Amino acid sequence: DGGITQSPKYLFRKEGQNVTLSCEQNLNHDAMYWYRQDPGQGLRLIYYSQIVNDFQKGDIAEGYSVSREKKESFPLTVTSAQKNPTAFYLCASSMSGGENGYTFGSGTRLTVV
Amino acid sequence: EDQVTQSPEALRLQEGESSSLNCSYTVSGLRGLFWYRQDPGKGPEFLFTLYSAGEEKEKERLKATLTKKESFLHITAPKPEDSATYLCAVQARGNNRKLIWGLGTSLAVNP
Numbered sequence: 001d002g003g004i005t006q007s008p009k010y011l012f013r014k015e016g017q018n019v020t021l022s023c024e025q026n027l028n029h030d031a032m033y034w035y036r037q038d039p040g041q042g043l044r045l046i047y048y049s050q051i052v053n054d055f056q057k058g059d060i061a062e063g064y065s066v067s068r069e070k071k072e073s074f075p076l077t078v079t080s081a082q083k084n085p086t087a088f089y090l091c092a093s094s095m096s097g098g099e100n101g102y103t104f105g106s107g108t109r110l111t112v113v
Numbered sequence: 114e115d116q117v118t119q120s121p122e123a124l125r126l127q128e129g130e131s132s133s134l135n136c137s138y139t140v141s142g143l144r145g146l147f148w149y150r151q152d153p154g155k156g157p158e159f160l161f162t163l164y165s166a167g168e169e170k171e172k173e174r175l176k177a178t179l180t181k182k183e184s185f186l187h188i189t190a191p192k193p194e195d196s197a198t199y200l201c202a203v204q205a206r207g208n209n210r211k212l213i214w215g216l217g218t219s220l221a222v223n224p
Contacts, residue, residue, distance in 0.1 A: 042214040104156030
């Protein structure tokens with residue numbers, strides 16, 4: 001079955017460490033997105049990519065980095081520069097333009113300890 | 114400024130008690146309006162896309178409608194399994210095709 005897979009589901013990180021969240025899709029979607037979801041706040045866009053080897057900053061890109069070396073994969077690195085990294089992270093994909101909606105993964109909950 | 118406002122923030126219904134959720138939007142040219150359902154600890158699940166005023170879409174007990182200023186998600190005779198947070202998002206015309214998200218309505222349906 002086609003879908004989008006995020007791993008791990010739960011992740012714990014010590015302060016000062018970088019950590020990478022995985023996102024893989026087999027939907028043949030061109031575009032991929034990373035969102036952050038915090039209680040009481042709407043989904044906030046971190047980075048997005050509309051084509052391989054190209055990506056753009058979203059609304060809250062500071063302290064994060066991404067790569068898009070393959071169409072299927074869009075990993076997100078949370079760096080030590082991110083001041084408040086504890087959150088629920090969601091990856092999504094869509095056909096180019098996104099007019100038919102996004103398909104989301106099941107999320108990764110990152111906790112800094 | 115493009116904006117999406119959902120109301121109410123939370124809604125509690127008895128099983129079988131129909132109601133509606135509202136999504137008001139201001140955007141410089143609507144490309145599409147999206148409804149999603151999100152269960153706790155999971156990613157949003159796509160429900161509907163609406164493109165133009167007057168359009169309606171249905172899926173089981175859910176029906177989404179669209180006007181030039183707002184969208185309604187009507188829930189007919191809800192069941193406890195309809196309990197979830199319902200999210201609305203809009204996409205504006207133009208080169209920037211990012212979605213603008215509302216904060217959601219948390220729906221609880223009591224048996």
